[in-house]
Amino acid sequence: MTDRLMLLDTASLYFRAFHGVPDSIRRADGTPVNAVRGLLDMIARLTAEFGPSDLVACWDDTWRPTWRVALVPSYKAQRLARTTSDGLDVETVPEGLTVQIRLIRVVLQLAGIAVVGAPDHEADDVIGTYARHAPSPVDVVTGDRDLFQVIDDDRDVRVVYTAKGMKNLEVLTAKQVVEKYRVLPEQYADYATLRGDASDGLPEVAGIGEKTAASLLGEYGTLDALLDAVESDDAGLSASVRAKLEAAADYLAVAPAVVRVVPDLDLPPLDEVGATLRPVTGESRAELERLRDEWNLGGSVTRLLAALDTHA
Numbered sequence: 001m002t003d004r005l006m007l008l009d010t011a012s013l014y015f016r017a018f019h020g021v022p023d024s025i026r027r028a029d030g031t032p033v034n035a036v037r038g039l040l041d042m043i044a045r046l047t048a049e050f051g052p053s054d055l056v057a058c059w060d061d062t063w064r065p066t067w068r069v070a071l072v073p074s075y076k077a078q079r080l081a082r083t084t085s086d087g088l089d090v091e092t093v094p095e096g097l098t099v100q101i102r103l104i105r106v107v108l109q110l111a112g113i114a115v116v117g118a119p120d121h122e123a124d125d126v127i128g129t130y131a132r133h134a135p136s137p138v139d140v141v142t143g144d145r146d147l148f149q150v151i152d153d154d155r156d157v158r159v160v161y162t163a164k165g166m167k168n169l170e171v172l173t174a175k176q177v178v179e180k181y182r183v184l185p186e187q188y189a190d191y192a193t194l195r196g197d198a199s200d201g202l203p204e205v206a207g208i209g210e211k212t213a214a215s216l217l218g219e220y221g222t223l224d225a226l227l228d229a230v231e232s233d234d235a236g237l238s239a240s241v242r243a244k245l246e247a248a249a250d251y252l253a254v255a256p257a258v259v260r261v262v263p264d265l266d267l268p269p270l271d272e273v274g275a276t277l278r279p280v281t282g283e284s285r286a287e288l289e290r291l292r293d294e295w296n297l298g299g300s301v302t303r304l305l306a307a308l309d310t311h312a
């Protein structure tokens with residue numbers, strides 16, 4: 001098997017599983033297990049279809065990092081349920097999903113699947129760092145467009161995009177990003193900054209939509225070069241566009257750092273976290289099979305074990 005690293009945007013996947021698998025699937029005591037079962041089925045299918053040698057379930061140790069909020073206070077504010085007395089932001093998560101997240105961690109650990117997060121950073125940053133420094137080709141599995149910025153054809157870093165569901169996975173390289181958005185992957189963070197993203201609480205530059213953002217980056221290459229053109233009174237910029245960019249100057253000074261994934265976290269090496277996929281054996285397999293029966297995880301555990309058995 002050729003070495004290939006798969007990086008999971010884990011929260012993106014278990015949210016999708018929770019909403020995509022009927023919540024009537026429950027343990028005998030009524031506790032929902034649809035997100036657990038759905039996520040395990042996703043991992044089984046992904047490992048079988050794409051054949052990674054290594055896999056990391058990247059984790060949001062902090063879903064709303066303080067340093068991003070300090071730069072753009074509206075960042076993910078619409079998802080904020082409350083702030084605890086010790087200053088921790090609590091995300092709005094369906095109650096039926098909240099009770100499953102701990103079990104997801106336990107099951108992944110028993111299956112020998114590495115789970116990696118980083119203090120005050122999101123899974124996107126873990127993905128960005130491992131993708132930048134991986135010694136092998138990389139598949140990033142996500143439903144988040146912001147991770148298009150890590151695509152790198154020269155290093156064979158692709159995105160397996162789940163937005164249309166597991167039956168309609170899209171494997172994206174630079175070609176697909178250019179065809180759909182008219183920007184290169186390395187321009188995508190600047191494009192997203194200009195376009196804005198309501199789902200992340202990032203306002204657009206008023207009056208600069210997707211087409212204009214792509215056109216400006218096509219002409220100037222980067223947001224920095226575009227802002228230099230604003231300061232230098234570049235004759236190529238219309239008065240209208242210049243005025244819109246000037247009005248958003250404060251936002252544009254800080255937003256790129258919020259949108260760009262961090263590529264240089266101090267993360268443990270892949271071999272140290274146990275990223276290499278292996279069959280589940282011994283006590284771990286027995287415990288996983290016990291949890292399968294106790295928690296009504298059914299065929300999902302069986303299919304995951306079968307997929308991992310192929311990595312002997």
